[in-house]
Amino acid sequence: MRDDEFGEYVAARWSRLVRAAVLLGCTPHEAEDVVQTALTRCLVKWSKVQRADDRDAYVHRILVNTFIDQRRRMWRREVPTEQLPDTALADVATATVDAVGLDRALAALGRDQRIAVVLRYYLDLTEVQMASVLGVAPGTVKSRLSRALTALGADSNLNPQEIPWTT
Numbered sequence: 001m002r003d004d005e006f007g008e009y010v011a012a013r014w015s016r017l018v019r020a021a022v023l024l025g026c027t028p029h030e031a032e033d034v035v036q037t038a039l040t041r042c043l044v045k046w047s048k049v050q051r052a053d054d055r056d057a058y059v060h061r062i063l064v065n066t067f068i069d070q071r072r073r074m075w076r077r078e079v080p081t082e083q084l085p086d087t088a089l090a091d092v093a094t095a096t097v098d099a100v101g102l103d104r105a106l107a108a109l110g111r112d113q114r115i116a117v118v119l120r121y122y123l124d125l126t127e128v129q130m131a132s133v134l135g136v137a138p139g140t141v142k143s144r145l146s147r148a149l150t151a152l153g154a155d156s157n158l159n160p161q162e163i164p165w166t167t
Contacts, residue, residue, distance in 0.1 A: 006046055010039055013056075016123070017063060023106060023118045024067050038066040054132070060123060061133040064115055071111075105152055113148035120145055 014035065021031035041062050042049050052058040106114050119125045119133060120141075131138045 005050075006043055009055075013059070017059070020060070020063065020118055020123055021067060023122055024064070024115060025071075025106070025111075026067065030070075034067050034070055035063065037070070038063040041066065054129060056123075057125065057129045057133050060119065060125065060129075061135075064119075064133060067115075068111070109148050109151055113144050113151065116141060116144040117148050 017035045017038070018028070018031045021034045022028060024031075026034055038059070042059055049055055049058050106117065109117065115134070116130065119130045120127075125133065127138045127141045130141045134141065
């Protein structure tokens with residue numbers, strides 16, 4: 001029963017979680033690894049995830065924490081290789097990000113601001129949900145979003161039409 005419900009949850013949210021990880025700053029392959037690790041952590045504590053008031057916010061928090069944790073350890077996991085993997089097939093998430101210029105816009109932000117923008121404008125979390133996910137006060141969420149939007153608006157290289165939430 002537990003595995004069936006978890007499998008349905010993963011099937012319904014996989015692509016959205018991978019896309020969120022790409023927007024946080026992962027390559028498509030890294031994003032899949034981050035999401036897989038986050039979901040593995042969720043499976044181990046699935047009964048706790050099920051009891052959460054907002055299951056998606058709980059999973060998003062695990063995703064953000066996993067992303068941050070893997071960024072801290074990135075240098076330990078990199079292994080040089082002589083042959084690069086085949087990249088002939090374009091990943092849909094990468095194509096979408098490139099198409100609207102979000103990768104460039106989000107790369108200009110600091111980590112906390114970038115996470116706040118992704119949680120708010122891509123995952124559509126409320127400020128209260130974001131505060132819960134990030135473990136900060138709602139006022140902190142508001143200030144991070146405000147600073148992020150100010151930074152994006154001040155970027156002279158950025159076309160406002162490339163950013164969906166400004167149109």
